Amino acid sequence: MGKRRIRSVAILGGGPAGASLATYLARAGLEVTLFSAGKRPPIIVGESLVPAIVPFLRELGIEEEVRSYSVYKGGATFVLGRDEAMSFRFYEVRGAATTYSYNVPRDKFDESILDAARRAGAHVVAHGARVERVGDSDRVRLSDETLAAASDVLSSQPDFIVDAGGRRRVLPRLMGVEAVEGERKDTALHAHIEGVEVEIPGNVHTDRLEHGWCWRIPLPGRVSLGFVVDTEYIMKFGNSPEEQFDNYIRHDPVISPWAAPATRVTPVVKYTNYQLCSARGVGANWALVGDTFGFVDPVFSSGVLIALQSAELLSRAILSGSDRAFQRYEREVSRIITAWQQVIGLFYNGRLLTMFKVGQFVRKTRLGRVMDFHFSKYMPRIFTGEAATSRYSLGLVRFMANYGLIGNDPRELEIR
Template sequence: MNFGNHSHQKINTVAILGSGPAACALAILLCRAGLQVAMWHKPKTAPLIVGESLVPAVIPMLQTLGVEDAIRGFSMFKPGATFNLSKEINFSFFFKNLTGTTAIYAYNVPRDKFDIALLEAAKKNGAMVYESPANLECIPNTDKVILTPDTLAATNGFFAQHPDMIVDATGRVRLLPKLLNIGSKEGTRKDTALFAHVDQTHLDYEGHVHTTRLDHGWSWRIPLPGRVSLGMVINSQHLPKFGETKEERYDNLLKQDSVLKTVAANAQRITPVMEYTNYQLISERMFGDGWVLVGDTAGFIDPVFSSGLFLGMQGAFKLAQTICDGSQAAFQQYENEEKHHLKIWQEIVSYYYDGRLFTCFKVGQSMQNNVMVKLLYPHIDKHMGRIFSGAASTSPYSVGLLRFITQYGMKGEDPSELMIR
């Protein structure tokens, strides 16, 4: 849509490309607001999808969307998160202790069932879903894209004319950014994520997502019903010595990494191995003439704190308000807030990789007998714990406290001892 000199432009019809959690959340909210919404759904071909561990900040969204009961039925209850940094240094966070958060629990979800539950909810709320491909074309010398005539015709009259807004929720496919040559800012890390499901691993606490420092890189263990999702995030330069294929590399890492040999000594892989390399991207532009990006298409940071799905769904809720407003100012605010939240998470993730985050926790624990620390520790613990609930990026105070502590709270400790190698 050409905003031109108009401060508001009424949006009545919306085409959403994609059908992941952000797309479905957006569709549900827009349908409830009375808009006419169609989604283009490409059935999943990948056996596994990153984003199986939810954070508590997602729970109120699931409740608003009316899907929590369905998701609870097939998921693993998640009461907290555990970080294994060395043989001696481990931290566990229990969401029930994180006062001031909107939820004190979360779920670990089989993503195939999770995505289906959201898609069914979108249909139930009135979204039209097409499984045929959605093709787009650019209008020369403009910033506008439209559905091709054959794609529009395939709606069989649901859209009598071109929809007012096209939303790209295609995830890492990044359909519109590629079509419009929209650049992206990459993070500094060049990691590869390999993950699969295994039959069993050691878990310190039932239901906790476990984040574990490896000889090189780090690993996640997400307990799911009847299995465990086990992923490894390794600097790409270390991978060739473990084999030529992703399966060889995964299986050999399980056998050869000194930490994985301990926590997953008897694990048997029961799924194919998935590999991701193109993350830590933030799109330079997120909206234009009649189009907007949401979810991983707009940006994705890192799997370390399970923030990806939260950020995508949070963006969908904000975008629903933006589309209902319809003004250019609202779209600009949406882009600004998305970039801000992504950059905050990029900063938080960097404190994990360079060792500063947990060095501060280590110092805090070692000084709990200090009178001043006794007074301050519960307050600091609460706000630092917000990182693991997903709420950190929406609290300027929590972020400011995190910056202060990572700069001044290490008391001469060397953070490189806990950095990700």
């Protein structure tokens, strides 16, 4: 192999990863055919965006459009119990390049990126694509039926095929790509509700519950509510996702005061298994991007950022065509996923929330103020996404979460 010249690319999936990749490649003059399965669930998770996404929106030329239908997101709030909450404002983050973000209705958001791909010259084909393995080789091809569905724009097999199909993982299954799964076996139940207040308008809220945690994402006219709870435990609350969601709202003592009177305005969508990283991301004439490559627990709203970052990295590898560029891509995406997994682990074992809590008191002392000047530059930018893979920032968070809790027991804030 060494170096290949890639002129035409087929992309399976028109979510953030596939559509942004299509935009970058089409802008560079490649012949891009994007297959978008069309039908999506009534509501889609991934509505809270981290600030590091905003430069991508500008690059894609869609920030104004996204702003027009989204809720301005100025920060994040962690609710530790019934009377205890901590809020962070992005404008307080020292050295931040972007001090805000958006909470987005995902159907509109995905359509905005797809439109950017069309404007760039990519051909969007409304068809669920099928791929086949070529003999016993490491190569894949589009099925004849898929090629026929795209016959207006694609006359022969493309040089390269990218699976951006999300958690279905079509290509990894076909090619027997192994995956490492996370340890937790939680279930997420997601719906939109009306009639709920949030502590700080616009902020994404993370509430620690008696069992598990929940997100509250303010959207125009409604709030996105999602529980992440142990799979066996949630089964006690009913058979259908709707029963489990509605009963759990009434049961949990932390959220029932505000959630029980709310009205659910959508069906409930259920997700299981949401920590996974593929052992390979690249083959002879194919690659994985976005959730297909790997996904992490959603507590820090990092999924869409990882999708956009990996799409940009993959576009560079495809344009280069060298083995080395593809290996770099594979390494870099694995590094991004591993970095997020580390801080997510600190959330679940209670160390991160304990560190935040301790920080609130320490900041009031003279020494604390001096230390905070340094910490407020390096630590929060992990969570805004700007320094999510910075070795120094990650090392600092790990160190403080392990040795800076001043005798506080992190188990009190662990997620059960």
